[in-house]
Amino acid sequence: MEKYLQILREHGIKVTPQRLEILRFLDTHHTHPSAEDIFHELKKRNPSLSKTTVYNTIQSLMDHGLLISIVFSTHEARFDSVINHHHHLLCSECGKIIDIEVECPFTKEKITGGHRIDEVHGYFRGVCKDCLRKGGK
Amino acid sequence: MEKYLQILREHGIKVTPQRLEILRFLDTHHTHPSAEDIFHELKKRNPSLSKTTVYNTIQSLMDHGLLISIVFSTHEARFDSVINHHHHLLCSECGKIIDIEVECPFTKEKITGGHRIDEVHGYFRGVCKDCLRKGGK
DNA sequence: GCCTCATTTTGTAATATTTACAATCTGATA
DNA sequence: TATCAGATTGTAAATATTACAAAATGAGGC
Ligand SMILES: [Mn+2]
Ligand SMILES: [Mn+2]
Ligand SMILES: [Zn+2]
Ligand SMILES: [Zn+2]
Numbered sequence: 001m002e003k004y005l006q007i008l009r010e011h012g013i014k015v016t017p018q019r020l021e022i023l024r025f026l027d028t029h030h031t032h033p034s035a036e037d038i039f040h041e042l043k044k045r046n047p048s049l050s051k052t053t054v055y056n057t058i059q060s061l062m063d064h065g066l067l068i069s070i071v072f073s074t075h076e077a078r079f080d081s082v083i084n085h086h087h088h089l090l091c092s093e094c095g096k097i098i099d100i101e102v103e104c105p106f107t108k109e110k111i112t113g114g115h116r117i118d119e120v121h122g123y124f125r126g127v128c129k130d131c132l133r134k135g136g137k
Numbered sequence: 138m139e140k141y142l143q144i145l146r147e148h149g150i151k152v153t154p155q156r157l158e159i160l161r162f163l164d165t166h167h168t169h170p171s172a173e174d175i176f177h178e179l180k181k182r183n184p185s186l187s188k189t190t191v192y193n194t195i196q197s198l199m200d201h202g203l204l205i206s207i208v209f210s211t212h213e214a215r216f217d218s219v220i221n222h223h224h225h226l227l228c229s230e231c232g233k234i235i236d237i238e239v240e241c242p243f244t245k246e247k248i249t250g251g252h253r254i255d256e257v258h259g260y261f262r263g264v265c266k267d268c269l270r271k272g273g274k
Numbered sequence: 275g276c277c278t279c280a281t282t283t284t285g286t287a288a289t290a291t292t293t294a295c296a297a298t299c300t301g302a303t304a
Numbered sequence: 305t306a307t308c309a310g311a312t313t314g315t316a317a318a319t320a321t322t323a324c325a326a327a328a329t330g331a332g333g334c
Pocket of ligand 1: 082
């Protein structure tokens with residue numbers, strides 16, 4: 001837990017048990033969880049946890065560049081503490097969101113078509129490797 | 138209007154005035170409107186229009202590959218009748234969603250990292266050309 | 275032209291995620 | 305230990321989307 005304490009301190013985020021737990025969960029579960037996923041899991045050990053705290057903490061971590069949101073549909077946002085640039089695939093078979101490590105040409109260009117590009121997000125839809133192996137399709 | 142009548146017929150979508158109007162609006166306004174935008178605009182000429190019809194029609198057009206949804210945030214979905222592949226930039230200054238015509242290497246590969254890729258969406262955030270010219274930043 | 279019936283439209287209600295807010299709590303500091 | 309700004313909590317509000325059933329529509333057959 002020392003690791004997460006240090007991360008929060010380095011970013012000037014006041015350390016609280018809730019923030020430590022949320023950060024730890026995100027760092028140890030690279031499954032792109034939703035706010036509900038985080039809340040549901042951490043509430044087991046801390047029954048007084050509030051969903052508002054989860055949302056507040058998520059926002060705080062995003063403001064400090066420690067977290068990105070992944071939005072495949074308006075239904076819900078998913079979150080990822082892996083900041084180094086990568087794309088994402090939503091598997092139509094198993095529903096998982098999977099990291100795609102690719103060399104994306106647009107991440108390097110600061111200007112494209114005259115527009116300034118600050119962030120690049122690649123969202124793919126398809127069928128993941130595991131599901132292809134199992135089911136065919 | 139003959140054009141949209143033909144499009145619906147070709148795709149086996151039953152022709153109705155509402156569907157014609159929605160299709161026409163999308164084809165003549167490449168501003169990536171929201172469902173609310175479409176509803177609000179078309180209700181002027183057809184006061185009995187229902188928002189459910191807008192959503193139903195959007196879904197139908199998407200099912201037939203005539204429309205794609207653009208999701209930058211969970212707040213709302215935006216829609217685009219331009220199907221030929223292109224990426225999108227959300228300008229943090231003016232809020233517009235702008236088409237980015239680029240050669241994207243991932244659209245050609247059917248398999249990437251062992252996963253099957255069916256759809257590729259490129260979402261950029263930044264500042265558009267017009268806003269750069271005006272405001273600096 | 276009229277009937278029929280499947281489909282569509284409409285209006286309302288339900289769902290669910292996210293945000294707003296105020297009271298309470300906490301923890302660092304002096 | 306007293307203070308107090310900031311964090312947490314619970315509840316309520318906002319809002320986009322979906323579900324549903326009744327009414328309307330429109331193409332095809334007579
Ligand atoms: Mn990821
Ligand atoms: Mn577009
Ligand atoms: Zn899969
Ligand atoms: Zn702009």
